[in-house]
Amino acid sequence: MSHRSNRSRAALALLAAAATAMGVVWATGPAVAADPPTSTVATGLDNPRQVSIGAGGTVYVAEAGRGGDGPCLPNPEDPEAQVCLGDTGAVTQIRRGEQSRVVTGLPSLAGADGSRATGPSAVTVRGNNIAVLVGLGGNGDARALLGPDGAALGTILTGRIGQPLTVAADVAAYEDATNPDGAQLDSNPSGFVDVNSKRWTVADAGANAIVTVGGNLTDTTVAVLPPTPAVPPGGGDPIPAEAVPTNVVVGPDGAYYVSQLVGYPFPAGASRIWRVVPGQQPTVYATGLSNVTSLAWQHQTLYAVQISDTSLLSEGPPIGSLRRVVAGASQHPAVVSGLFAPYGVAISGTTAYVSVGSVLPGGGEVHAITLR
Numbered sequence: 619m620s621h622r623s624n625r626s627r628a629a630l631a632l633l634a635a636a637a638t639a640m641g642v643v644w645a646t647g648p649a650v651a652a653d654p655p656t657s658t659v660a661t662g663l664d665n666p667r668q669v670s671i672g673a674g675g676t677v678y679v680a681e682a683g684r685g686g687d688g689p690c691l692p693n694p695e696d697p698e699a700q701v702c703l704g705d706t707g708a709v710t711q712i713r714r715g716e717q718s719r720v721v722t723g724l725p726s727l728a729g730a731d732g733s734r735a736t737g738p739s740a741v742t743v744r745g746n747n748i749a750v751l752v753g754l755g756g757n758g759d760a761r762a763l764l765g766p767d768g769a770a771l772g773t774i775l776t777g778r779i780g781q782p783l784t785v786a787a788d789v790a791a792y793e794d795a796t797n798p799d800g801a802q803l804d805s806n807p808s809g810f811v812d813v814n815s816k817r818w819t820v821a822d823a824g825a826n827a828i829v830t831v832g833g834n835l836t837d838t839t840v841a842v843l844p845p846t847p848a849v850p851p852g853g854g855d856p857i858p859a860e861a862v863p864t865n866v867v868v869g870p871d872g873a874y875y876v877s878q879l880v881g882y883p884f885p886a887g888a889s890r891i892w893r894v895v896p897g898q899q900p901t902v903y904a905t906g907l908s909n910v911t912s913l914a915w916q917h918q919t920l921y922a923v924q925i926s927d928t929s930l931l932s933e934g935p936p937i938g939s940l941r942r943v944v945a946g947a948s949q950h951p952a953v954v955s956g957l958f959a960p961y962g963v964a965i966s967g968t969t970a971y972v973s974v975g976s977v978l979p980g981g982g983e984v985h986a987i988t989l990r
Contacts, residue, residue, distance in 0.1 A: 683726025
């Protein structure tokens, strides 16, 4: 396995392979803990990722899609396989107990079975205006091989719900031009937060960087996260596991808080949450987490999703949890455990909305969890 290429997509590929090997088809997997109260508010989603809250408590979830008929690219983690392009990426809205896809036809890359998807990774909505962050898992040269239908990969798309979306910022082009971590050119934007209606701060999992893009100002690097020493399978000297930032949110103090997955060999307990203030070096807010893909604040309390509570190299299906983060600590209590491949979280009032089944087409769900 490459240590450098398509870092977050490699993790999802491992999860999908584990789930398939275990015969998992739908996102429910092992039973969700009965306490706190939990209900399912959306089903049938294609590789769902980050979740957000719009006006009136409406929930939005980005669906990475299920790929399509091509063009195709070699799968960097499996030279004998390919990922192929389709227009199956989408955004689903959950409002007053009803779910509907309010954006469709977005680019999606996936394997032949619709797993290992890269596509819409996050969404924000202001009024009737929507912004969708689209992943890539490569560089501009790879994107160009996909032709015009793949041009929106690695970008932020904006517009009004119900109307065509257009590219407002090109995250992958910024990686190609600046390469903030100085490593292989690789962009896979996986989470973002609005700065304003035309500018966003993005967690680029491929670039190991937090960047601010869009609007009339110059695109900038906010922070580069450092690698984590990790012992490879079988032992030996530690190797630098890449940071793989997965989401960025604004805290009650106005600082950015960034989750990280940590790349190969995906060591359990090595993920951190970083506090980032533009112009300053990132500082560690919490340690001892595993494979964190999303964050959300409820007042002064931070919650985190672990897509898997063990190493992504472990055997068996990917079982994760929603955790309440304790500042400065290395132990963080589980709010709900036993979730199958959870990914995104957003909070409205006392309810956390968590996407699960994030590695499979048609098997994704959103669970509503009552916080106490």
